[in-house]
Amino acid sequence: MEHSQVLSALGFSTSELTGGTLAVRSPIDGAQIAQVHETPLGDMEKIITRSQAAFASWRALPAPRRGELVRLLGEELRDAKEALGALVTLEAGKITSEGLGEVQEMIDICDFAVGQSRQLYGLTIASERPGHKMSETWHPMGPCGVITAFNFPVAVWSWNTALALICGNPIIWKPSEKTPLTALACQKIFQKALTRFGKDAPKHLLQVVIGGADIGDALVTSRGVPILSATGSTRMGSVVGPKVAARFGRSILELGGNNAMIVAPSADLEMAVRAIVFSAVGTAGQRCTSLRRLIVHSTIKDALVGKLRNAYDSLKIGDPRQEGTLIGPLVDEGALDAMQLALENARSEGARVHGGSKVNEGVPAGCYAAPALVEMPEQSETVKTETFAPILYVMSYETLEEAIALQNDVPQGLSSCIFTLNMREAETFLSALGSDCGIANVNIGPSGAEIGGAFGGEKETGGGRESGSDAWKGYMRRQTSTVNYSAELPLAQGVEFDI
Numbered sequence: 001m002e003h004s005q006v007l008s009a010l011g012f013s014t015s016e017l018t019g020g021t022l023a024v025r026s027p028i029d030g031a032q033i034a035q036v037h038e039t040p041l042g043d044m045e046k047i048i049t050r051s052q053a054a055f056a057s058w059r060a061l062p063a064p065r066r067g068e069l070v071r072l073l074g075e076e077l078r079d080a081k082e083a084l085g086a087l088v089t090l091e092a093g094k095i096t097s098e099g100l101g102e103v104q105e106m107i108d109i110c111d112f113a114v115g116q117s118r119q120l121y122g123l124t125i126a127s128e129r130p131g132h133k134m135s136e137t138w139h140p141m142g143p144c145g146v147i148t149a150f151n152f153p154v155a156v157w158s159w160n161t162a163l164a165l166i167c168g169n170p171i172i173w174k175p176s177e178k179t180p181l182t183a184l185a186c187q188k189i190f191q192k193a194l195t196r197f198g199k200d201a202p203k204h205l206l207q208v209v210i211g212g213a214d215i216g217d218a219l220v221t222s223r224g225v226p227i228l229s230a231t232g233s234t235r236m237g238s239v240v241g242p243k244v245a246a247r248f249g250r251s252i253l254e255l256g257g258n259n260a261m262i263v264a265p266s267a268d269l270e271m272a273v274r275a276i277v278f279s280a281v282g283t284a285g286q287r288c289t290s291l292r293r294l295i296v297h298s299t300i301k302d303a304l305v306g307k308l309r310n311a312y313d314s315l316k317i318g319d320p321r322q323e324g325t326l327i328g329p330l331v332d333e334g335a336l337d338a339m340q341l342a343l344e345n346a347r348s349e350g351a352r353v354h355g356g357s358k359v360n361e362g363v364p365a366g367c368y369a370a371p372a373l374v375e376m377p378e379q380s381e382t383v384k385t386e387t388f389a390p391i392l393y394v395m396s397y398e399t400l401e402e403a404i405a406l407q408n409d410v411p412q413g414l415s416s417c418i419f420t421l422n423m424r425e426a427e428t429f430l431s432a433l434g435s436d437c438g439i440a441n442v443n444i445g446p447s448g449a450e451i452g453g454a455f456g457g458e459k460e461t462g463g464g465r466e467s468g469s470d471a472w473k474g475y476m477r478r479q480t481s482t483v484n485y486s487a488e489l490p491l492a493q494g495v496e497f498d499i
């Protein structure tokens, strides 16, 4: 679809796309597709106040009823899947099936959250005092600020929004300044669900604010925003995290990764090659869970590198809308420069680099690069740094202990995996002595998580968890209550205090 068709299918008006101060360019060919209006910084206080007003009534609605709005959102997303997926491709440069896959992930989290809306379970706890009942209940918290990165321009919003809504919280969303159109499209889709839901929903349940770090900062520093979920670079998190902590807010941080795969001698190499290629070059290496480090047993390293070089040679790079393309563009010139710089640094550290050059696949203003395979003599500082591009560093190991130590010896802790057919190795990798990451897989790559599990990572990845399992607890406050239904007033721990 042409970009004008995509935008009109999603209901954009000309005035929304023109006359603003923020230029939106497609990474596919560098063409400007819109000039959107930014939110004035001076409006942020009003926006936060409106969100608090929405909270006052939204929290009073029973959670399963709140779930009904999320169910409707899931329906609207199903209807809009093709157009929204195409806009993700246009604005973030993902290949068509990944653009559609991102919208599918939104639908999946809506389904998950609808079920969860009937399962915001608390506990009953045995009290040590006779005639007493102790329990734990979960309550809504208030406005949830959501700051998102360019590379998952819509899915990350939906992970946060579907759960925050069923938990009783309104949302203020600041998308990446590189991908505002997909956010505005989501707002329109959400509005359709809201209209169908009816008058129970307060105004301003979802507000989208457009702009850069200063607009994000207004959410980060406001005491009116008790939950701040921020997805992006570790650099961003290192600014945002302490600011939220300083006002005793709750942050959910989803930051950079530096994900590794250990390939053991017993690995099914054909399967490993497929997993490596998808996770290292998919989304042009621009996933937080992209495979960046390959730790291969020395006895199979040359064979594996040979197979990977052959596979890399066959990958079609170019316009992500074209059938057969597997590697689309990097998001912008800055990303391409960062990739080239990392490769230069690796060379100076003794690397042997295969691929990695800029390519021009008939789309002159797009930023395309051949994926790079980089054989490293050791895990240098360059390897320990996340470069958001399709660079795969390859290192070798002799013992599993050494491989796990290498895997863990980076500042980030998002995703990890091992390819092995040896049960002892697999279980050791998943044990307390194994991977230190939030995600640890066996015989599948590090990227492409499912909605049902909690998603997030340790160390510089920020510690946040989103999406499945009990991630919903991040959007609620816990209350412990003791009820005395006896006629006595015993104190805990046997303390006596007679008056």
Ligand code: NAD
Pocket (backbone or CB within 6 Å): 147, 148, 149, 150, 151, 152, 156, 174, 175, 176, 177, 211, 212, 213, 214, 215, 216, 217, 220, 231, 232, 233, 234, 235, 236, 237, 239, 240, 253, 254, 255, 256, 257, 287, 288, 289, 386, 388, 414, 456, 457, 461
């Ligand atoms: P980025 O850090 O440049 O920007 C992310 C968002 O933070 C943007 O909306 C930006 O405007 C905002 N921001 C930046 N500085 C801010 C500040 N001081 N105060 C408030 N807001 C601020 O990241 P990016 O280039 O858009 O995305 C790529 C990065 O995101 C990679 O490091 C990737 O690993 C990470 N990422 C992590 C996850 C995860 O779940 N762990 C998911 C996607 C992306």
